[in-house]
Amino acid sequence: MKTTGIATTGGPAQSGRPTLKTIAFMTGLGVTTVSRALKDAHDISIETKERVRLVAEQIGYHPNRAGIRLRTGKTNVISLILSLEEEIMGLTSHIVFGISEVLASTNYTLVVTPYSREKDPLLPVRYILDTASADGVILSSTEPDDPRVRLLTERNLPFATHGRTNMGIVHPYHDFDNETYGREAVGRLAGRHRKRLTLLEPPPRYTYHQHMRAGFLKGLAECGGEEVMLDSTDINSPLEQIHATTLRLLQSRNAPDGFVCGSSASALAVAAAVEAAGMKIGRDVDMVSKQPANLLRWFRPEIMTVNEDIHLAGRELAKAVLARIDGVPAEHLRSISMPDGRLIQSV
Amino acid sequence: MKTTGIATTGGPAQSGRPTLKTIAFMTGLGVTTVSRALKDAHDISIETKERVRLVAEQIGYHPNRAGIRLRTGKTNVISLILSLEEEIMGLTSHIVFGISEVLASTNYTLVVTPYSREKDPLLPVRYILDTASADGVILSSTEPDDPRVRLLTERNLPFATHGRTNMGIVHPYHDFDNETYGREAVGRLAGRHRKRLTLLEPPPRYTYHQHMRAGFLKGLAECGGEEVMLDSTDINSPLEQIHATTLRLLQSRNAPDGFVCGSSASALAVAAAVEAAGMKIGRDVDMVSKQPANLLRWFRPEIMTVNEDIHLAGRELAKAVLARIDGVPAEHLRSISMPDGRLIQSV
DNA sequence: CTTTCTTCCTGTAACGTTACAGATTTCCAT
DNA sequence: ATGGAAATCTGTAACGTTACAGGAAGAAAG
Numbered sequence: 001m002k003t004t005g006i007a008t009t010g011g012p013a014q015s016g017r018p019t020l021k022t023i024a025f026m027t028g029l030g031v032t033t034v035s036r037a038l039k040d041a042h043d044i045s046i047e048t049k050e051r052v053r054l055v056a057e058q059i060g061y062h063p064n065r066a067g068i069r070l071r072t073g074k075t076n077v078i079s080l081i082l083s084l085e086e087e088i089m090g091l092t093s094h095i096v097f098g099i100s101e102v103l104a105s106t107n108y109t110l111v112v113t114p115y116s117r118e119k120d121p122l123l124p125v126r127y128i129l130d131t132a133s134a135d136g137v138i139l140s141s142t143e144p145d146d147p148r149v150r151l152l153t154e155r156n157l158p159f160a161t162h163g164r165t166n167m168g169i170v171h172p173y174h175d176f177d178n179e180t181y182g183r184e185a186v187g188r189l190a191g192r193h194r195k196r197l198t199l200l201e202p203p204p205r206y207t208y209h210q211h212m213r214a215g216f217l218k219g220l221a222e223c224g225g226e227e228v229m230l231d232s233t234d235i236n237s238p239l240e241q242i243h244a245t246t247l248r249l250l251q252s253r254n255a256p257d258g259f260v261c262g263s264s265a266s267a268l269a270v271a272a273a274v275e276a277a278g279m280k281i282g283r284d285v286d287m288v289s290k291q292p293a294n295l296l297r298w299f300r301p302e303i304m305t306v307n308e309d310i311h312l313a314g315r316e317l318a319k320a321v322l323a324r325i326d327g328v329p330a331e332h333l334r335s336i337s338m339p340d341g342r343l344i345q346s347v
Numbered sequence: 348m349k350t351t352g353i354a355t356t357g358g359p360a361q362s363g364r365p366t367l368k369t370i371a372f373m374t375g376l377g378v379t380t381v382s383r384a385l386k387d388a389h390d391i392s393i394e395t396k397e398r399v400r401l402v403a404e405q406i407g408y409h410p411n412r413a414g415i416r417l418r419t420g421k422t423n424v425i426s427l428i429l430s431l432e433e434e435i436m437g438l439t440s441h442i443v444f445g446i447s448e449v450l451a452s453t454n455y456t457l458v459v460t461p462y463s464r465e466k467d468p469l470l471p472v473r474y475i476l477d478t479a480s481a482d483g484v485i486l487s488s489t490e491p492d493d494p495r496v497r498l499l500t501e502r503n504l505p506f507a508t509h510g511r512t513n514m515g516i517v518h519p520y521h522d523f524d525n526e527t528y529g530r531e532a533v534g535r536l537a538g539r540h541r542k543r544l545t546l547l548e549p550p551p552r553y554t555y556h557q558h559m560r561a562g563f564l565k566g567l568a569e570c571g572g573e574e575v576m577l578d579s580t581d582i583n584s585p586l587e588q589i590h591a592t593t594l595r596l597l598q599s600r601n602a603p604d605g606f607v608c609g610s611s612a613s614a615l616a617v618a619a620a621v622e623a624a625g626m627k628i629g630r631d632v633d634m635v636s637k638q639p640a641n642l643l644r645w646f647r648p649e650i651m652t653v654n655e656d657i658h659l660a661g662r663e664l665a666k667a668v669l670a671r672i673d674g675v676p677a678e679h680l681r682s683i684s685m686p687d688g689r690l691i692q693s694v
Numbered sequence: 695c696t697t698t699c700t701t702c703c704t705g706t707a708a709c710g711t712t713a714c715a716g717a718t719t720t721c722c723a724t
Numbered sequence: 725a726t727g728g729a730a731a732t733c734t735g736t737a738a739c740g741t742t743a744c745a746g747g748a749a750g751a752a753a754g
Contacts, residue, residue: 017479019710030734035712043732062478066422067710069413070739084444092440097431100461109480111424111458114447131409132364133456239645268645298586298615299646366740377704382742392702414740417709697754704747710739717734724726 018059026055038063076107078321079134081124081148082114083141085236091292091310095162098314099138106322108135122147129155136321138162142173144207158324160317160333163207172320172333176290176308178208178262179215181339185260185288186219188304192286194258195225198249200242200266203234212262228256235262239269246273250285261289264296271300306339313337365406373402385410423454425668426481428471428495429461430488432583438639438657442509445661446485453669455482469494476502483668485509489520491554505671507664507680510554519667519680523637523655525555525609526562528686532607532635533566535651539633541605542572545596547589547613550581559609575603582609586616593620597632608636611643618647653686660684 020038024031029048037044037052055061069075080099082092096112103110111134113124121141125148128134135158139148142163152159153169160172182199189197199216202209220227233245249255250273259274261267267289274285281287282302289296289303292310296303320333334346367385371378376395384391384399402408416422427446429439443459450457458481460471468488472495475481482505486495489510499506500516507519529546536544546563549556567574580592596602597620606621608614614636621632628634629649636643636650639657643650667680681693 017477020712021710031710032712032735033733035710036733039712045732048732060477064417064710065478065480066413066416067739068712070411070417070709070741071711071713073739075413084447092443093438096439096443096459097461100431100459104461109458109460111456112443112447113456114444114451130364130407131412133412243645265642268642272645295612295615298590298619367742368740378740379705379742380703382740383703386742390702395702411740414709415742417711417739418741418743420709695754697752699750699752701750702748704745706744706746708743709741713738714736715734716736718732720729720731722727722729724728 017064018056018061019064020061022059023052023055023061026059027051073132075133075135076109077111077134078103078108078136078138078318079124079128080110080112080138081140082112083121084114084116094292094310095140095314095317098311098316099318100314101311102315102318102322108322122151125151129157136160136325138317138321142207143205144210158321160320160324162313162317164211165207170330170334172317172324172330174313174316174320174335174337175208176313177336177338177344178211179218181290181306181308182212182215182217182260183219183222184215184339185304185306186216186223186225188288189258189260189286190219190223190225192258194286195223196228196254196256197225197258197260198228198230198246198256200230200233200235200259200261200263200270202262203236209234212260216260228254235266239265242266242269243273243276246270247276250274250277250279257285259285259287259289261287264289264291267291267296267303268299271303307341308339309337309341312343316343364411365403365408366411367408369406370399370402370408373406374398420479422480422482423456424458424481425450425455425483425485425665426471426475427457427459427485428487429459430468431461431463441639441657442487442661442664445658445663446665447661448658449662449665449669455669469498472498476504483507483672485664485668489554490552491557505668507667507671509660509664511558512554517677517681519671519677521660521663521667521682521684522555523660524683524685524691525558526565528637528653528655529559529562529564529607530566530569531562531686532651532653533563533570533572535635536605536607536633537566537570537572539605541633542570543575543601543603544572544605544607545575545577545593545603547577547580547582547606547608547610547617549609550583556581563607575601582613586612589613589616590620590623593617594623597621597624597626604632606632606634608634611636611638614638614643614650615646618650654688655686656684656688659690663690 020031020034023034033044034052037049038056065076099110115121115124128137137152137157137159139159140162142161142165144166146165149161149165149169149171153171162174164173164175186197201212230245230249233242259270261270267287270287271281274281279285281300287303290306290308292308294307296305316335323333324330336344338344367378367381370381380391381399384396385403412423446457462468462471475484484499484504484506486506487509489508489512491513493512496508496512496516496518500518509521511520511522533544548559577592577596580589606617608617614634618628621628626632628647634650637653637655639655641654643652663682670680671677683691685691
């Protein structure tokens, strides 16, 4: 017994947007058939599929996200969780653009979920879990023992981190090899006979703090250099503070003759301190710094630089979450980019 | 006749997340009542409302976005449309964080929709309209006659632009007063007896190009200065190019003695060119530049600076779209921030 | 004791989609 | 012929929410 529409007009009620029903009406098929035809199911004839696709194309059909989400639970959302206190020189832009670039060719959408560090960093993650508001998550500011990673793993929500952890959980990540960076930076300074070196390091809570420091120390060991400690200052400190403590250090009896900077912003302040102390980069001291974009060359070309491609990081992270969502095992989704630009996939 | 649930268990079927049905079951009320209680409708008793709210709170109820969106069409999404070719020094981060800050206290979500300039800038806008995927839109890179503004206005989707238009359409915007910036920049240079000035201007297609240029010319008129043109270069040109053309200009017979820079990145390249020409900022030439963060002071303190608070721009834009969504007329949602930091609401 | 409000609550249907459990037809092997 | 499989299509129900159109009970007014 057919209930073929008399009351059922076939068009969408109020919105004016075409729906499956519209196509069903136009083709004379059932809504289910149209739905299955559009997703290329095996039990629909080729001819029908093509007819449906044609009509859908013609009338500009776009599946209604809310309908899909309600029915299937799939959100088509990737959530980028950002610390509001992130850096100052545009890391964020680059990572956002990198992610976007990958998502553009999918039908995923990027939502940015920032949080302020005063609050619990778990909050945004918990919210996403509680409201099932994303299919995947990208985390930055990763810590060695990161509760967000634990929670997401437990609750089985696909995610990828910018930076590694060290908690026995295998998960997708992308990281810059800060250890090699630290080691090679020391090497370059040693090559210019600088052996009393100061490291401007990331805040200790982050994993890459340990990496960079380990590389730095390894480098020192290799060249027989010595660390000159910079107290109570890291690359997230206000630039004024970095400037002040560095200047004080340079004017003390055990002044360093080389700097390894963990961020380009800190390099600005250090360079200013060097000059305020009446010294000159390349003559009295040498500096190496990371940078997300090739900006330091315009600032002080004497500073030796290494480019960290954040745009690439964004792309890798996005690809990793998407792959994880598609069921690729986490162990295949770990990549590290080297200071020389090489990209290494972990096995 | 009551159909009170025997088969209806009251809990959510599969997901495990509490729904209105869960609360209805627990309180013994109807689903409709619970829905209306939670939105504080007038026809629900205070006592019931409180009971419902308590239970909802206790079990951690979050309304299902997809359900609401499907039923009401409301997405709770603000879409930020960004040109991928945006600037280099972190404008994007600041605007994103500014918007986020405002949205954080609402239940709106920020989705970032980038587009590459090769493609049609209308594409993302059209997509949002076609799929009704946002309640409001924020545009950047605004042009005097902006087709996106026209389309959004036509289709009646709330939006706000970063930058003004000039097409007889009243719409919400936030803008920096680049005219005053240009004028005062010239004034500061004239104060140091610089009268042969070069403007590093934004690409001509953007509205603020006209503003900045108008201010620049007005300033020149006021102090009797003269423009020295820099050909085929704007602040979006590669820094290498800015450097090269500026250097060439400085070495020509009609070299300028002052620069007004429309962006901090361009200031880097100009400063480098000045020095490559064997000149010194503050001695042979003077420079004024805008900056989104106080970074140039670390670079060349001799450069005179004006801070453009992009974070504020983000906040203003977010507030404007939200207000527009709430029905506030566009003419009340126009603000301009002045170089001295003052924020002016247009009437 | 009606009648008419007012207050508070309720079931039904619908938004657009897909999982599921059939139907119908055709075709082939027996 | 007959049974069965294969191919193709279909309606119903459900996801969670809200608009709508009531309905029951008590209070106030006649």
